[in-house]
Amino acid sequence: MASSQTLTTLFIFSLLTISYAATDPFKLTKQTNIHFPIRKNQTSLQYYTTFEAGNPQSRTKVDALIDLGAQTVFFDCQPYVSSSYKRAACRSNRCKKALGSVCLWCNSTPRPGCFNNSCGVNAFNPLTGAFAELELGEDTVRVTSSDGHSIRLNYDVPKFQFLCAYLYVNVLYDLPGSNTAKGLVGLARTQVSLVSQISSLFSVAKKFALCIPSDKGLGDIFIGGGPYYMPPRTEDQSLNLSSTLLVINPVRTSPVSAYGEASDDYFINVKTIEIDGKRVSFNSSLLSIDSNGVGGTMISTVVPYTTLHSSIYEPLVKDFVKVAAVDGIKRVASVAPFGACFDAKTAPKTIAGPAVPDIDLVLEGKTIVRFKMYGSNTMVEAKKNVICLAFVDGGAEPRTSIVLGGHQLENRVLEFDLAASKLGFTNSLLILNTTCSQHRQS
Incomplete structure (x- = not known):
């Protein structure tokens, strides 16, 4: 039998091993990814995630808008106090990596977001159109790993770079969330997303x-690849993916990108649009991106x-109304927008939403690839007993011909x-009797 001293030593060693595994950023297994939750603000219809930043003794919880095309991460540094925060110096390598554009100076007491000769990087609020040059800094953030089923371990990740909004709170207006600090997380291809x-x-x-969830439940951001499990289904959804080129x-x-740069937004090549298998007729040249960057299809959260x-919207609505009438779905007065x-x-209810005509985006691929949308993604309840086609007229001269919005991306x-x-x-996960609301993390 082992002595009490030996058992105590083994116990301490086990604790140290667990602690190390939970704090070393390089101990993920092959079947593990990094996970962030997604919440939906039911009023603004925006999606946001939550994370903690700062040294472990004084972490700040941040609610951050999810923006697929944004270049950086930024948040409100007014409530932010952390002894481990370090600002990036103007013209430093870190500044160049983050596409820093100016040198910032501050006459107030030094604190995160207010240091002299610091790197200034452009930040943009897509909801209000406001932008500002914010201080680039770095600090520890806490993240969690997942095996695709559930949350596994917490990791304190040092030297994570973000922009500190301290003096420029206008860039924070209308961002969703409820915690002490609000911000934005960009998911673009840039080095500091x-x-x-x-x-x-x-x-x-x-x-x-x-x-992306459609209700008050929690959805998922997985970084690093699958598996992705959506209970009660037992199959890995990463094995069920259709694909098209970005x-x-x-x-x-x-507006914060430099002239001459390519877009950081994600575009796909839509070839045609179909309603119940029949092609909608419009000028197909609108689906291509011209030499001025106009046209095409962008994905937006x-x-x-x-x-x-408008030249796509009007025939789509006309064709949808015609097919819906044949199916006995009664049109009523429109509700803006x-x-x-x-x-x-x-329109009878089904597990995939109202029983209305399907809308398919036919995409570029080696074979026919369809981004199929059932009633849950094509219709929205505008008021009691009234459902509306959840597409909006973007006008006669939009920069991008189709912007695929959040409602069509859900579940x-x-x-x-x-x-x-x-x-x-x-x-749609709804036809598998599951959703994106998995409650993996509160």
């Missing part, structure tokens, strides 16, 4: 997946409902493989 930093720090695949728009689409060029609304009592797994420049996606 959330995805690029986490995948580099943990030496995992440069890919991320979103499972397209680079050669012209910037963000910030735009609540898909917006369409939607152009076609219906009596909900004439399916979307995997952005940055190394292969490929988008993978599942069909």
